[in-house]
Amino acid sequence: MSPAKHPQRPGGRSARVRDAVYTAVGQLMGEGRPDRLTIPMVAQRAEVNPTSVYRRWGDIDTLLEEVSVAALTREGDEPPDTGSISGDLTQWAQIIVDDITRPQRTRYLRAMVSAREAVESCPCWEQRRGQAKDMLARGIERGEVAPTEHQVLDHVIAPLYHHVVFGLPTDRAYAERLVGDVLAMARPADKA
Amino acid sequence: MSPAKHPQRPGGRSARVRDAVYTAVGQLMGEGRPDRLTIPMVAQRAEVNPTSVYRRWGDIDTLLEEVSVAALTREGDEPPDTGSISGDLTQWAQIIVDDITRPQRTRYLRAMVSAREAVESCPCWEQRRGQAKDMLARGIERGEVAPTEHQVLDHVIAPLYHHVVFGLPTDRAYAERLVGDVLAMARPADKA
Structure with a gap:
């Protein structure tokens, strides 16, 4: 060939x-x-x-990366649009939990961790960041108080992936708690 | 033998x-x-x-687990005691960042992820939870508003470990931002 x-x-x-x-x-x-x-x-x-x-x-890392991104974004690129940031983030987090707790997907993620030495950036987080940005921007247009997209990545996405790769319990209720926490972060500090 | x-x-x-x-x-x-x-x-x-x-x-997983716990807790079991939750959490998070970003420690953590299939619980998080609990309890005694220890684990520890094992940028400034976020979560909602 x-x-x-x-x-x-x-x-x-x-x-x-x-x-x-x-x-x-x-x-x-x-x-x-x-x-x-x-x-x-x-x-x-x-x-x-x-x-x-x-x-x-x-190299194999670049290939695994690309396959992972393709796999991680297979559910469709459009994040939920429920009419509120709270609803969007909750539904989005649940889709992610359902996805990454599947045994095959968990194995992918662990393989990504093993392959990590050489890889600098991770397009899958960029993908998640883009989705978060879209949902938050819609909420801000509606006049809602929103966390930043970095807060959503750090405080919803990161703990979910962390739990999955380290084998800690991960379910929809946990995802909901994380979303509640990140929304609490966005409360206006001194509006009263 | x-x-x-x-x-x-x-x-x-x-x-x-x-x-x-x-x-x-x-x-x-x-x-x-x-x-x-x-x-x-x-x-x-x-x-x-x-x-x-x-x-x-x-089995090897149990052994790795035990060695990791010993390694992760080697810095001393006593968390910082600076006189404020904010100071304690910031110093604590920085100690953890300095520790887990060392190449050898990062390799340990990635090996733990690889070994994860079989292991159910992880004593290292219990250790971190205990330290968080101590710092928060001291703050509450002083009359400070405190996040819960679960929030500290989910929103400071989890993102730090997540960043390290996936090879995302991790430094003291990032740790400080996470601590700021978790403290914002603890703001009393309707005190005004």
Whole structure:
């Protein structure tokens, strides 16, 4: 197999390689092999030439990152729109809990942690930040008092992921408590 | 080597085995082998019989857990006592940041995440919870408005560990921001 001449051609060989590689990563993860995936392992399972994988992704961390982002954002890019920040954040946090507590997703996240040495930034948090920003901006337009998007990431997203990767209890009630806390943070300090 | 007849005798063979095993775990971690330590690997490095290690700790997760707790609490069990909750939490969070951002400690934490499948509870959070409880109780005695210890764990400790294990930026300024947020949560809602 020689490397593709037109790697950007949509729906062509390039897309087929990507699908095969994503599927292979998902399968290997699903089989509970989060310890240290390698590009040759993935290439073999995907039945593609390792050289193609190296050329396109460079290293296993970049590949895992990309697959994780794709997986983490699969539920749809649009955050809830319930008419209140409280409702939006609660529903959003519950979607995230349901998602990241699935055993296969938890394995993904732990594999991301193992792969972390080399990776600098994490697009999945950027994705979450964008969603938080949208929900908060809508609330502010409606005249609601809102926490910042950083507060939402630090005090809702971070504890949820922390609990999941360290195997601490994580459920919808916990998510609701975190949302309550971050909303309490946003109370205007000296309006009275 | 036959197993010790008096495993609880303090300062005796039992303590020597523990020290050798802890040191071996620390060395292997320090050499950057967080992927999947095994009891035979640790026993070989510690020059003790694997059977003794299995008998005492049962499995590698329990051993890693115990070593981590010992490591995480090494700075001394007493949390800061500066005269205010704000001062205590800020100093405490900074000690934790300085500690968990050291490369060797970060590797420990990532190894704990990898080892997590089997472990149910995590004594290190219990340790942190106890310290938080002490600091908050002193503040309440002084008449300060205090967040709960769960809020401190969820909104200071969890984001710090989350940032470290996922390789996101973690420094004292970030810790200070988290402490500010958790104190804002504790503002009395309708005192005005």
